[in-house]
Amino acid sequence: MEKIRVLLVTQRRVTDELVSMLQRVSPRLVIETRTADEKAECSDIWKHVEVLYTDDLLPPDGDAPCLRWIQGHYAGVDRWGQRAMSESVIWTTTNGIHSPQVAELVLTLMLALARKLPLMFKLQEKGEWCNARHEVLMPRELRQATAGIIGYGNIGRQVGYLCRAFGMRVIAADRKEVLEREPAWKLPGLASPADAMPDKLFDPSDITPLLQESDYVVLCVPATPQTIGLINDRALASMKASCVLINVARGGVVDEDALVEALRSHRIGGAALDVFAKEPLPPSSPLWKLPNMIITHHVAGLSPYYLERSMTLFAENLRRYVAGEQLLNVVDRVRGY
Numbered sequence: 001m002e003k004i005r006v007l008l009v010t011q012r013r014v015t016d017e018l019v020s021m022l023q024r025v026s027p028r029l030v031i032e033t034r035t036a037d038e039k040a041e042c043s044d045i046w047k048h049v050e051v052l053y054t055d056d057l058l059p060p061d062g063d064a065p066c067l068r069w070i071q072g073h074y075a076g077v078d079r080w081g082q083r084a085m086s087e088s089v090i091w092t093t094t095n096g097i098h099s100p101q102v103a104e105l106v107l108t109l110m111l112a113l114a115r116k117l118p119l120m121f122k123l124q125e126k127g128e129w130c131n132a133r134h135e136v137l138m139p140r141e142l143r144q145a146t147a148g149i150i151g152y153g154n155i156g157r158q159v160g161y162l163c164r165a166f167g168m169r170v171i172a173a174d175r176k177e178v179l180e181r182e183p184a185w186k187l188p189g190l191a192s193p194a195d196a197m198p199d200k201l202f203d204p205s206d207i208t209p210l211l212q213e214s215d216y217v218v219l220c221v222p223a224t225p226q227t228i229g230l231i232n233d234r235a236l237a238s239m240k241a242s243c244v245l246i247n248v249a250r251g252g253v254v255d256e257d258a259l260v261e262a263l264r265s266h267r268i269g270g271a272a273l274d275v276f277a278k279e280p281l282p283p284s285s286p287l288w289k290l291p292n293m294i295i296t297h298h299v300a301g302l303s304p305y306y307l308e309r310s311m312t313l314f315a316e317n318l319r320r321y322v323a324g325e326q327l328l329n330v331v332d333r334v335r336g337y
Contacts, residue, residue, distance in 0.1 A: 001027070002028065003028055003029075004026070004028050004030065004050050004051060004321075004322065005030045005032075005048045005049050005050050005051070005066070006022070006029055006030065006031045006032070006049070006050070006051040006052075006053070006318070007032050007033075007034065007042065007045055007049045007051070007052050007053070008031065008032070008034070008053040008054075009034045009035070009036065009039065009042065009052070009053070009054045009055070009057045010033075010034075010035060010036070010054075010055050010073065011035065011036050011055055011056075012035070012307060013033065013035050014033050014307065015307075018307065018308065019031055019033060021311065021315055022311065022314065022315050022318060025315055025318045025319050025322065026318070026322045029318065032045060036055070036056060036057060039057050042057070046059040046060075046063040046067075047063065047064065047065060047066065048066060049064050049067055050066050050067060050068050050069070051068065051069050051070075051071070051318070051321065052067060052069070052070045052071070053070075053071045053073070053314055054070065054071075054072065055072070055073035056073075056079070058070070058083065067089050068089055069089055069090045069091075069092070069321060069327070070087075070089055070090070070091050070092070071092050071093075071094075071314050071317060072092065072093045072094065073094060073310060074093065074094060075093050075094055075096075075097075075098055075155075075301070076093065076222050076223060076250065077091055077093060077331055077336075077337065078222065078223040078224075078250060078336070090327060090330060091330070092317060092328065092329045092330050092331065093331060093337075094309075094310045094313055094314075094329070095153070095183070095184070095185065096154050096183055096184065096185035096186050096187065096313065096328075096329065097185070097187065097306065097309040097310055097313060098154070098155055098300075098303075099155050099158040099186075099187065099190050100158065100187065100190060100303075101300065101303040102155045102158070102159075102220075102248050102301055103155060103158035103159045103162050104162070105248060105274065105296070105299070105300045106162075106218055106246055106248055106300075107159075107163070107166070109272035109296075110142060110147075110216055110244070110246065111142070112294060113269075113272060113292075113294065114139055114141070114142060116136075116137050116138075116139060118291075118294060119137065119291075120137065140215075140242075142163070142167065143166060143167035144167060144168070144169065145168050145215040145216065146168065146169045146170075146171060146213055146214050146215045146216070147159070147160065147163040147168050147169070147170050147171070147215070147216045147218060148171050148172070148173070148213060148214030148216065148217045148218070149163075149170065149171070149172045149173070149198070149220060150172070150173045150174075150204070150210065150217065150218065150219050150220065150221055150230070151173070151219065151220035151221035151222070151249065152172040152173070152178055152179065152198065152201075153178060153183070153220065154183050154186065154190075155220045155248070156172060156174070156218070156220035157191050157193065157196040158190055158191050159218055160172065160191070160198060161190075161191035161195055164196070169199050170198045171199055171200040171201070171202065171213060171214065172198040172200075172201055172202070172210075173201070173202040173204045173207045173210050174204055175204065176201065179193055179198075179201065180193060181193070185313055185316075187309065200213075207235070208235075211235055211239050211243075212238050212240070214239070214240070215240065215242065215244070216243070216244050216245075216246060217231075217239065217243060217244070217245050218246045218248070219231065219246065219247045219248065219249040219253050219254070220248060221249050221250075221253060222250070222337035223250035223336075224335065224336040224337060225336070227249070227250075227252075227253050228252045228253065229252070229254075229255050230253050230254075231245065231247075231253060231254040231255060231258075231259070232255040232258050233255065233258040233261075233262075236258055236259065236267060237262075239267075239268050240269070241266065241268065241269065242269040243268045243269055244269050244270045244271065245259070245270075245272070246271070246272045246273075247271075247272075247273045247274060247275055248274045248275065248300040249275065250275050251273075251276040251277040251278070251279065252277050254273070254277075256276070256277055256285075256287065259271060259287075260286050260290065263290050263292055263293060264290070269292065270292035270293065270294075271290075271292070271293050271294075272293070272294040272295075272296070273287065273293070273294075273295055273296070274296045274297075274298055274300045275298055275300075276298075279298055280297075281295065313328065316328065317329075
């Protein structure tokens with residue numbers, strides 16, 4: 001019985017319990033684990049590895065002749081650049097495990113800006129009561145507002161599902177087939193395509209009508225050549241003066257210089273960004289100083305259950321690999337995700 005050598009390289013060490021769960025998939029599996037701090041110890045392992053689970057580290061070119069499959073720790077593969085698209089190995093992602101936590105952050109940001117929480121936090125720090133609260137602190141209601149979600153996959157759909165719970169109108173931009181198929185991997189209890197069908201669907205090749213109708217624009221797209229710079233000066237000019245932009249996708253999707261100018265001139269109502277073109281966001285960035293802005297620290301996908309969920313998905317893919325079945329979340333090299 002030929003062995004399948006599996007290497008896991010992660011920031012946090014995978015627990016013995018989770019490794020045992022993976023090992024129970026098949027007696028053919030020989031599993032080794034390393035943390036990112038121990039990457040130097042991988043130099044003698046690469047030549048035997050057939051399956052790699054990784055959040056960042058890839059083998060040097062030519063050092064892993066047996067490698068057949070890379071399971072990424074994240075939903076996207078843009079962090080590995082063109083190498084992810086050019087390798088002959090199969091690439092898979094953890095698409096499907098991020099929906100609840102990312103969608104919850106989106107609604108948190110919507111509510112925070114609608115209820116003027118950043119301003120109230122500043123007043124609290126100063127110990128200052130706002131005597132003009134009926135004017136200065138008058139909130140917006142989410143009910144009957146329009147959420148325009150660009151990218152209506154697992155995450156976008158869950159955002160739409162939560163928006164509906166607040167009585168919002170939901171419109172989306174994505175390919176029609178995305179709405180009609182069940183995701184390859186979905187956590188129990190999350191929205192299905194039928195649960196979160198948008199009120200209106202726009203072709204992703206022209207998002208201008210969506211931008212014009214939306215009170216909140218939420219970006220949930222992968223980083224591809226088609227989406228980099230998607231929200232530029234022209235797109236911002238299409239939004240309502242009261243519109244709020246929320247980006248939980250990738251930093252490069254938004255032209256940050258154009259966004260700064262739009263916020264300074266009050267051409268849009270506000271923004272909340274979790275991702276940035278350069279991370280960490282430099283202290284010199286003008287984004288830090290804008291009063292109608294919320295900055296979070298690329299934390300939308302964080303969850304105390306992340307590793308457990310990702311290993312559960314990996315275990316199912318390992319089962320499929322051993323059985324010679326189609327893997328879940330295989331990266332389409334043409335689309336780039």
